Amino acid sequence: MKIERIELVHVRLPLVGRFRTSFGTDTGRxxxxxxxxxxxxxGWAEFGGDPDPLYCSEFAASARxxxxxHLVPxxxxxxxxxAAAVGPAVAAVKGHRLAKAVLETAVLDAELRSYGMSFATYLGAVRDRVPAGVxxxxxxxxPELIDDVAGYLxxxxxxIKLKIEPGWDVEPVRAVRAEFGDDLPLQVDANTAYSLADAEHLRxxxxxxxxxxxxxxAEDDLRGHAALAGRLRTPICLDESITSARDAATALELGACRVINVKPARVGGYLEARRVHDVAAASGVPVWCGGMLETGVGRAANLALxxxxxxxxxxxxxxxxxYYAEDLTPPFxxxxxxxxxxxxxxxxxDVLPGPLSRHTVSRHDLYTR
Incomplete structure (x- = not known):
């Protein structure tokens, strides 16, 4: 494919309600x-990061x-x-995986559209529908948490996945279990909020x-996660620590986790995400697809993965x-x-012109032929 234009479209969408984690509160995307x-x-793709470097070191301005x-040239x-050539072409640029991911994904979307092939077929999907967690x-x-969970159920x-942090962990989980029973599939996400000194509390x-x-x-503490895994019955899942298939193999070899959350943006794109999946599958380790409050543009590709x-x-x-009263694509x-x-x-x-226009802040050409 001969690229004729690459355009960056800055969008801002309000969330239907605030979303608070251990590292901050979002009211919009x-x-x-x-x-x-x-x-x-x-082809279209959605940047998987945020305006601020809180979830990871990358953020929207740095990616632009x-x-x-560096990447587009x-x-x-x-x-x-x-799409297969994008990774090798940008390999000399250290880091910037989220930026690499959005470029590779947009190229892949355009390429597959020209073939008439879906992401699901290309990646090797075996299901036409997937169970949705929240x-x-x-x-x-x-009480507010109980109301929220009841609404989603x-x-x-x-x-159900509950965000936790020090001071908001055991008691909220206890309350949800007491209210909804032991059969509810339930997990928690700390987003790096604890240290190994909290092991007894986490037990x-x-x-x-x-x-x-x-x-x-912390994302760079594989040794600590391995030590913590030896003290807990609850399986540890790694998210921020896994930025490549190589990271996944290392974490599994160290015993740092028994589950992996695969976020395509975090690992550099859907091709590397599929490799993470393959490494985990070879070790008999389950994976699941994480989210970054994506609009329908990012959500569509995640569903295929x-x-x-x-x-x-x-x-x-x-x-x-x-997350959204109005999505940028037909709603899921x-x-x-x-x-x-x-x-x-x-x-x-397809990206809907009306919603895209209403939520666009600015547009910039990164390349025109």
Whole structure:
């Protein structure tokens, strides 16, 4: 594919409700889309990060600079561009995985649309619908949390994930278990909020029969996670620590986790995400697809990934209405606790001009031929 134009579209969408984690509170989604045009086809992708470097070291402004000054020039110099060639072309640039991911994904969407092939088919999906979990933010009170969880269960979500932090962990989990019973698939996510010194406190979560505890320690503390894993019955799942298939193999060899949360943006794109899946599957370790409050642009591709055979746990692939009153694509709607995997060309959904116009802050050409 000969790339003729790469456009960055800055978008800002309000959330239907605030979303609080151990590292901050979101009231809206402020990110950008990348549009790649080549010949008779175009591709779209959504940047998976935030305006601030709180979840990880990358953030939207840094990604824009990396794309404009380093990544896009290396890719367009290829001439005839394929998604498989993007990774090697930008390999010399250290880090910036989220920026690399959005570029590779937009190219892949355009390429697959030109072939008439879906993301699901390309990645190797084995299901046409996947169970949907929901991530529940830190609430102001336990009664408010109970109301939130009840609402999501009433909508049909197959799994509940509670965000936790020091001071908001054991008692909220205890209350949810007491209210909704032991059969509720339940897990917690700490987003690196604890240290190994908290091991005895975290052991108190063992009594609640959780599916997993996600990323309790710092992202660079694999040794600490391995030590913590030896003290807990609850399986440890790694998120921020896994930035590549090599990281996944190292973490599994060290015994630092028994589950992996795969976020395509965090590992550099869907091709590397599939490799993480393959490494975990070879070790008999379950994976699930995490989320970054994506609009339908990012959610569509995530659903295709979540339909791979090793994704045996419900992921954070919630319906559009979980976060947005108006999505940038036709909305994804929960059906019996599941979401349908798009089967159209590329990511399988189109960006709607009306919503895109209403939520666009600015547009910038990163490349024109």
């Amino acid at each position: 402020d990110t950008f889309l990348l549009r790649v045009v080549g010949g008779e086809t175009e 600079l990396a794309l404009r000054d 290396r890719v367009v110099r290829l001439g005839d561009v394929s 991530s529940v933010g830190i609430a102001d009170s336990v 009433g909508e049909g979500y197959a799994r 108190r979560l063992d009594e609640f029969g959780l599916l997993l505890i996600e990323q309790p320690l 979540a339909a791979l055979p090793g994704f045996v746990l419900p992921g954070d692939v919630s319906a559009s209405g979980r 709607v929960l059906d019996g606790g599941h979401l349908n995997v798009p089967d159209g060309p590329g990511i399988g959904v």
